[in-house]
Amino acid sequence: MNLDELAQSAAAELAGLKSPDDAERFRIKYLxxxxxLKQASDHLRTIPADQKRAFGxxxxxxxxxxxSKFEAARKELATAKPAAGSLTDVTEPGCLxxxxxxxxxxxxxxxxxxxxxxxxxxxxxxVAGGPELEDEFHNFDALNVPATHPARDPLDxxxxxxxxxxxxxxxxxxxxxxxxxxxERSKPPxxxxxxxxxxRPDTVDATHSFMFHQLEGLVVDTDVTMVDLKTCIDQFAxxxxxxxxxxxxxxxxxxxxxxxxxFDVLFHYPDGSTRWIELxxxxxxxPAVFAKVGIDPEIYTGFAFGLGIERVAMRRHGIGDxxxxxxxxxxxxxxx
Ligand code: FA5
Numbered sequence: 001m002n003l004d005e006l007a008q009s010a011a012a013e014l015a016g017l018k019s020p021d022d023a024e025r026f027r028i029k030y031l032x033x034x035x036x037l038k039q040a041s042d043h044l045r046t047i048p049a050d051q052k053r054a055f056g057x058x059x060x061x062x063x064x065x066x067x068s069k070f071e072a073a074r075k076e077l078a079t080a081k082p083a084a085g086s087l088t089d090v091t092e093p094g095c096l097x098x099x100x101x102x103x104x105x106x107x108x109x110x111x112x113x114x115x116x117x118x119x120x121x122x123x124x125x126x127v128a129g130g131p132e133l134e135d136e137f138h139n140f141d142a143l144n145v146p147a148t149h150p151a152r153d154p155l156d157x158x159x160x161x162x163x164x165x166x167x168x169x170x171x172x173x174x175x176x177x178x179x180x181x182x183x184e185r186s187k188p189p190x191x192x193x194x195x196x197x198x199x200r201p202d203t204v205d206a207t208h209s210f211m212f213h214q215l216e217g218l219v220v221d222t223d224v225t226m227v228d229l230k231t232c233i234d235q236f237a238x239x240x241x242x243x244x245x246x247x248x249x250x251x252x253x254x255x256x257x258x259x260x261x262x263f264d265v266l267f268h269y270p271d272g273s274t275r276w277i278e279l280x281x282x283x284x285x286x287p288a289v290f291a292k293v294g295i296d297p298e299i300y301t302g303f304a305f306g307l308g309i310e311r312v313a314m315r316r317h318g319i320g321d322x323x324x325x326x327x328x329x330x331x332x333x334x335x336x
Contacts, residue, residue: 001043003058006036010066014073023074030066037063108336109213109325112313113195116215119239120193123232125217128192130178132199133160136168138177142292143256151255158199171199175216176256179285179304182218183293188300190220195309206321207277213309218285220295220302226259226284229303233263233282241265241316248276257283257304265315277315280307 010030017023030036040059047055106114117127130138140152150156151173158171178194194216202208219228230249237247246266254260260283264276282305287297310322317336319325324332 001040003040003055003062006040007062007066010036010062011069014066014069017073017077020074020077023070023077027070027074031070037066105334105336107325108313108317108333109309111336112309112316113213113215115240116309116312117193117195119236120215120217123235123239125191125193128178128182128194129196130172130175130181130194132172132197134170134172134177136170138180139170139172139174142180142289143176144286144288144292145255149255156200158201172196173200174198174306175214176304176306178216179218179256179289180293183220183290183295188220188222188295188302190218190302193217204323206323207311207314209310209322209326211326212322214280214306215309215312217282217305217307218302219304220285220290220300222300224284224301224303226303229282229284229305232303233305237263237265240312252281252283254281254283256286256289257281258286259283263305263307267315268318269320270318277311278308279311279315280305282306 013026013029017026028035032038037059040062044052044056044059105111121127136152140149145151157173160169160171162168175194175196175198178192178196182190182192182194195213196216197211198214199211201210204210217232219232233249234247237245248264249261250264252260252262260281262278262281264278267275267277269275282303285302285304290297290300290302310325313319313325314322
């Protein structure tokens, strides 16, 4: 074994170390327990006696020299700053670094709720809320819906199984339940909108879903009239869809409003055809409802409305089928 050659190759490799990993590889190769210096020590035993002394001395010098030079190099590499760009910055957001991570966004329904509550805030409405799991009192009784009314049919509602005799609970079928909750806890003047999910076992088609969203509106004050109601709906429609939107009111019936109406907007379909689509119901709060929540109908009047949020979003964005909202197809959702 030639120690001069060993010294030369070790010096060259030591000079070329670039990282702590390189240093570790060098240590194992030359200074490790099975390394080249150990092999040289083993070789000492096999060489002729007259050469042993000189070889041993040279080996010792080489070992000391390599060990100290290696330790110095290793220290330097451990504290050295990596060259620019040579390491990944793990604090960098993944979506910027890698194309495959697409930043998410609010679902179109939530975007629509935000736009609606923004617009109604500008019109002086506060935002209220109520539970999706309701009792019959808030969903029906207090809204003047008689016990025999077909809207209460178990086949038209999601009732919860309860022990016999317990008060029936249901997934609310309309955000009108929030009208009652707000009037129970606050006195007029009241001016709120309440967005939220509602549930009905309706047959699913292009404009109906079994879970959808409504935005309820309620105004209670002295001298509130049907003109205020119609003006409010028209202002909303123009503010939301643009000043050229066409709306129409049709007389209707709801147990909790008298008189009642439904309002439609004209939908323009991509193929150029048009169709009136019902956006919501509305009317003047029935005095019987005020009586249930302790508001004096001799002093106060009010109006209420409830509109379908999916329908509003469909009209605004030209979406022809309500099912698109719930299919979770990123190609659809990422357009908004
Ligand atoms: C109501 O739910 C009343 N609570 C509205 C109301 C509030 C009237 C206050 C008077 C005063 P209606 O069942 O018509 O009314 O529903 C209101 C709107 O919800 C409809 O006009 C429609 O836009 C939407 N809607 C109703 N059923 C569905 C459904 N299955 N899928 C999607 N949207 C629906």
